[in-house]
Amino acid sequence: MTGLSQPMSPPAARPIAPPVMLARAALWAAVGFHLLVVEVMFALYGTGKNGILTAAKFFGLHAALLMMLQLTLIARIPWLDRRIGMDRLTAWHRWIGFSLLWTVVLHGSFVVLGYSALDDAAPWTTFFALAAVPAGLLGICAAAIIVGIASVSFRFLRRRLSYEVWHGIHMCVYLALLLGMVHQFLEGTTFSSPVATLYWWALWALVLGALVGGRVILPLWRNHYHxxxxxxxxxxxxxxxxxxxxxxxxxxxxxxxxxxxxxxxxxxxxxxxxxxxxxxxxxxxxxxxxxxxxxxxxxxxxxxxxxxxxxxxxxxxGAFTSIHQTKPARLLIAGGVGITPVRSLLEESYVPTVVLYRVPDLRDAVLLAELEALARERNALLRVLPGRTGPGNAPFEPQGLYALVPDIQHRDVYVCGPPRMTEAVVKSLKALGVPGIQIHAERFALA
Ligand SMILES: Cc1cc2nc3c(=O)[nH]c(=O)nc-3n(C[C@H](O)[C@H](O)[C@H](O)COP(=O)(O)OP(=O)(O)OC[C@H]3O[C@@H](n4cnc5c(N)ncnc54)[C@H](O)[C@@H]3O)c2cc1C
CATH class of the missing domain: 2.40.30.10 (Translation factors)
Structure with a gap:
């Protein structure tokens, strides 16, 4: 590889810790802190009318906490999004969603069992009695919506729905949220202490503020402004x-x-x-x-x-940016239309850069003239790799990648392409010993 040793401008000062780690630590520390406070408040002020109802409260409270975390993950808070990436945040959102489902189911089941033990009645009699009061009915409706949304998120069903239909169903979560909050408010028994109650509602206000700010106010303001x-x-x-x-x-x-x-x-x-x-x-x-x-x-x-x-x-x-650069050299890998973010990264690349551009045929290499001009300007090495992957043509197998970029371990690698190609590249990078913190992937998929 020649002509790759001269950066165009000095690399930016190294951050104290990689931004993604910092953001993850901040997020999970905040979650851990509030969880601890809520556990303490629950231990002190959360006892129910009997043991089963105390368990019901415990699951209800944790369902609400999980819902808050869910909303925080999809609030599109710019600081988190730029560091962790919307793809990773939505992947966490997806998995936490399933925990939320089971917590809601457990909450509902324990409420029915708890009251049926208290009233010495059959569970179904208790269920209908609960459905006859507004707080109970709202809770049942909120739980039913959450169960419905979670069901369509199971992979086999999700794949059968178009993005718009799935997204439309998913939007019903806001209805569940509203019903769930009114349910909590009417119940009014979450904590027996006014200070704990205030803290709880302040936490809700914070989460809802972040959600409305990130998803409604900021986009509306930006579009009006720009x-x-x-x-x-x-x-x-x-x-x-x-x-x-x-x-x-x-x-x-x-x-x-x-x-x-x-x-x-x-x-x-x-x-x-x-x-x-x-x-x-x-x-x-x-x-x-x-x-x-x-x-x-x-x-x-x-x-x-x-x-x-x-x-x-x-x-x-998105977090597919130079703020995550950890080494003074980079490798950019694109497959097909995955060239789009790679092309813009090359444009602002001021460190020694290699670009690998995989396409089925040379005619499919869009933006090629621009890439060639940029590569010349940035002193970068551009390699177009045409063909279908098979025996004798597997540039992203570990040995193929190593042959193309022998100093790969000392570079940050940015990869964007079809999901299978991206997965294959990431697997090969790991096999070649490239540390995870140097691997940055954009999968063109949000959930
Ligand atoms: C972060 C990200 C960046 C992307 N960048 C590019 C790019 O630079 N160039 C490019 O050609 N493609 C890009 N894509 C893919 C692009 O979003 C889809 O190809 C496009 O939305 C298809 O829409 P459609 O209505 O034409 O096709 P459809 O037939 O409606 O959808 C085709 C596929 O795109 C998915 N899709 C549709 N709408 C959305 C949505 N709002 N969010 C997530 N997925 C959706 C569907 O689930 C389906 O798998 C990117 C995707 C993501 C997630």
Missing amino acids: QFRVAAVVPESDDVVSVHVTGRHLDRLPARAGQFMIWRFPGHNRWWQANPFSLSAAPNGRSLRLTAKAVGSTSAGLRHLPVGTRVFAEGPY
């Missing part, structure tokens, strides 16, 4: 198109190369169609660019977007 519009639509190939977006004060949009935004084109698409696309050029303060491959109706329709169309964009999101 007034995004389509400036140009440029076909890159038969099935790939770039959309250039301008707006006001784009220099104040905290976007970084490698990030993505969730785009809506009202008037052209239906309002609920929102699709994530990475920035395929490093933000320059004047315009943004996305480059999309046609896989469904929205992405295919982008090439017909009229210039001047208003754009509603959420973000920027």
